[in-house]
Amino acid sequence: MTETTAQSNDSDCSTADSDGEVAREIAIVSFERKRETAEEIQDGLADDYDRIDILEYHGEVFEEHWGAYDCFVGLMASGIAMRKTAPLLDDKWADPAVVVVDEELTWAIPLTGGHHGANQVAHDLSTMGAVPAMTTASEAAGKQGVESRAKALGAHVVNGDSTVATNLAVLNDELGPVARLDGPRAVLVDDDVTVLKRNAEDGVVLGTGSVSGARAEQFLTAWRDALDAADRSPDDVEFVATATRKEGEEGMLEAARELGVGVAYLDKETLLEFEGPTPSRSKELIGWPGIAEASAIAAGREHELLVEKRRHDDAVTVAVGR
Known part of the structure; x- marks a missing residue:
């Protein structure tokens, strides 16, 4: 659940x-x-x-x-x-x-x-x-x-x-x-x-993580690149998913407003249940799995990963799920 x-x-x-x-x-x-x-x-x-x-x-x-x-x-x-x-x-x-x-x-x-x-x-x-x-x-x-x-x-x-x-x-x-x-x-x-x-019946979810203080334009560039890789457009996005520890990231919220979608915050236990295929050091360091892939898989309707984790500017990670 x-x-x-x-x-x-x-x-x-x-x-x-x-x-x-x-x-x-x-x-x-x-x-x-x-x-x-x-x-x-x-x-x-x-x-x-x-x-x-x-x-x-x-x-x-x-x-x-x-x-x-x-x-x-x-x-x-x-x-x-x-x-x-x-x-x-x-x-x-x-x-x-x-x-x-x-x-x-x-x-x-x-x-x-x-x-x-x-x-x-x-x-x-x-x-x-x-x-x-x-x-x-x-x-x-x-x-x-x-x-x-x-x-x-x-x-x-x-x-x-x-x-x-x-x-x-x-x-x-x-x-x-x-x-x-x-x-x-x-x-x-x-x-x-x-x-x-x-x-929506066939929308996608953007799973995303970031360094603290990442800018809205960095999120938007990362998200659009990932959507291009999935052969999807911003109109296909149901919402953005991330970890509860990312609540209050202003750049993310501003980017979501620009895209016209909401942000869902998933807890640690949920993300651990839906851990993605790409190794992440955050699990060793703080016990959290890679946020982008786990969020995309957990929040997607089918729990399916369309695009694996991509990194932009060493500031934002994003994966696409459905």
Whole structure:
């Protein structure tokens, strides 16, 4: 059983549908007099989303387009957005996220769907000067809820009702790492167990290690070279996997953000179970196996190594697994 912690580095509004596909479409709802600000938001977020439309506000605009977008950004008073969207809300796992922002881009306030895109959109708006007002408990406490962990692992939550209990455990530091079970298996779980399922069917995982302080560009060069060797592209990457002792490596996190993926941290016991074929001195010196290969094998869906460990600049190691 593999156990991981995960950190999301996505900057998108991603929601997985029943087939596991990730959609990234938002609508900015604006009064005509605020059109210039709406276009500023559209331009500012264009690189992070597949589609951004501007809809002119009228009384039924939310109702007419409900379900057509993953997120609505209401360029209006929060009271208007609340009154118009409240009667449409049905299921937090199916409803689009709703964020409001003022014309001066001072505040970005997630109203609904905080864990399902609204918090991320508010965070993206902070790059334009707006202060994101997160009120979901885990984010307010500076912790990562299970929905965010799922996103970091390229997965989605299967049994949404469980997240009330598991996010409470996150707040109390009681949840622990995500446990992976390889199938075919039949699993009986209680209502307070959240089940995650991968989105992609044939993606790859980048297993990586580094010297302390390695730069983002060194990670990116190493990762792209390894993907070329595997005849894969950055779009094929589900997430980056590494060892728990590498948590906090800013260069790695910055590179993962650039690639648009999350980072999963695997514990020592898991990595020892999936040790790779290339000898590593770290096992003799500190008892850890070679991080790159072990991470790629352990985190891959098939536990299969596509590209053995490669080194770049004597700073970053990388292997590709699936």
